Amino acid sequence: MRTLPLLLLCLWTLAGCAGNEIVGVSIVLQDDGSAQVTTRSLATPAAASPAEGQLPAVTWSGRAALLCSQGKLASIQDLKFRDDSLKVTGRAGADFPGLRVRVQRGPNAGWVKALVPDQATRRALAGIYDPSGRTKEVGDVLRLEITAPRNIVGSSVEPGGRGITADRDGKRAFLLVPAQTALEAGEDLTWDITWADAK
Secondary structure: OEEEOOEHHHHHHHOOOHHHOOEEEEEEEOOOOOEEEEEEEEEOOOOOOHHHHOOOOOOOOOOOEEEEEEEEEOOHHHOEOOOOOEEEEEOOOOOOOEEEEEEOOOOOOHHHHHHOOOHHHHHHHHHHHOOOOOOOOOOOEEEEEEEOOOOEEEEEEEOOOOOOEEEEEOOEEEEEEEHHHHHOOOOOEEEEEEEOOOO
């Protein structure tokens, strides 16, 4: 596993993502069912950044980081968070290859807590991310993304909810869930993804 801490200020390159989607889980799926998994988590690191050591006259008052980890998964069917708050539960349907993912909502959902801190912290970190003050909250949208071996033909989520969006683009299917919506008590989300069959 590779973990790369970055000063959140360096995230300007990611700021083009709609809805501040800098945190989430990205999965690149192979035909044999194996996958590469990348997670992006917002955190407040204790360790100083290399830049801090090069500016000794500055009295530093806060830190923020995007922690990125990447690894391999032997079978996509084994994908699940330790508390089962996010896991692959089976196929989406019989007509096309696909997946069904169960996404838990609620204040104790482990997958959410693993990716972002609480709202008060996210708002405090926004001032480090964007010193101009235009960004009021950082990491406010969680992005789950699956890249399939072939073009996605369906990406849908049930039930709907405030700010919850399932969509697709080429071989990528994605689910966007606002962090606050994910932490509210509510019915689990079922995300169905299907892609074109091999010809």
